[in-house]
């Protein structure tokens with residue numbers, strides 16, 4: 499049976515995995531989802547998978563989502579991303595015991611945030627997909643970033659043959675650490691450009707570039723294929739399924755669980771891609787009781803799971819967990835299409851775009867209520883969680899992980915559920931050193947000095963990619979106006 503992907507919005511087009519990865523978004527505006535029954539692992543298979551090293555487990559699991567003749571190419575991509583050309587430690591996702599919680603640290607990649615896991619693999623999946631579909635053009639990735647995704651994409655694509663990447667960031671609106679991380683990126687195929695303005699300006703410029711016919715023609719003429727490393731790409735979702743299995747197996751191997759025991763996962767959420775990958779892992783046989791969906795004060799998901807209405811008509815809050823400052827969580831669309839009333843998805847997304855809200859049925863609400871618990875944390879609560887984690891559990895939480903920690907504790911207290919819990923830690927605290935330091939000390943410091951001072955205060959080790967960040971040479975200093983983006987790209991291709 500061929501494994502084909504369909505759009506969440508109901509168009510009749512079906513693509514194979516490689517085609518879907520190269521295409522990114524479906525023509526009807528929907529996201530690609532499997533149009534085939536997911537593989538379900540039974541106990542004996544889980545037992546066999548539980549001893550595999552990360553890259554082999556990734557090859558096996560992601561391989562289930564492609565056709566049989568793709569398995570070898572997928573395995574080769576996983577080997578490169580997680581073993582031979584890897585920035586990750588041997589374990590890829592280490593587990594720490596923090597009080598009674600298992601913390602799965604997803605932040606040991608090149609940029610110290612969880613997006614590294616998917617963005618290290620995506621470039622290799624893309625080059626394989628080019629080969630598989632006999633596409634002879636080179637991929638050129640264009641991405642606007644508000645900070646974290648851009649750097650993770652740069653590191654993922656850096657020096658990957660057959661690919662090039664240009665990241666556009668707003669000159670107003672990324673932190674000093676984020677900017678320094680981007681402008682010091684090495685690699686022969688990477689380019690980083692500041693656009694005068696804020697994130698919206700940068701995002702709009704890149705959208706205009708993708709829509710520009712003359713740029714498309716120039717790209718075609720030079721044998722270049724324009725694409726994005728957007729978080730809605732199916733090639734970013736599949737790699738995230740792997741660490742749910744891996745974390746679970748890791749704890750089993752360490753004696754913290756028996757194979758087959760149920761666990762809860764707590765996920766600091768924004769676009770909901772991370773959590774959705776877990777839901778898919780559960781459908782494939784991972785014994786998960788509940789997903790605990792944690793938000794900051796941009797708590798659209800909390801309300802959605804509590805009362806069945808997705809309502810984006812609310813004030814946008816800028817928080818100290820900025821990667822979760824999102825009002826339209828794009829992967830909820832996949833959740834509705836895969837686990838809710840499939841045929842209603844297109845209409846709901848239209849209503850969301852036109853009116854800013856939609857509601858699900860009582861039956862769907864009931865299904866989701868058994869699977870998800872959702873909660874949120876205020877600014878003050880995030881600070882308290884960081885402080886409690888440090889003083890009581892001797893663990894330094896970044897603000898995003900702290901949101902998860904707080905919501906998980908609330909859940910344990912109010913539900914009485916004693917199922918073992920795994921908290922996904924999505925960033926290194928050193929990436930957000932200034933805010934973390936402010937939560938656990940009264941020091942008043944510059945962002946530049948915060949990394950070292952956080953190390954002195956906590957004794958936690960500074961991750962290598964951040965250790966000498968302000969001493970590295972600046973390699974990219976171009977600044978352009980928004981309306982200069984198209985001529986700029988044309989010159990590069």
Ligand SMILES: *Cc1c(COP(=O)(O)O)cnc(C)c1O
Pocket residue numbers: 611612613646766767768769770771772773821822898924925
């Ligand atoms: C992107 C990100 C998140 C949110 O993940 P989603 O998959 O968008 O829900 C949480 N924490 C950090 C640090 C991130 O970078």
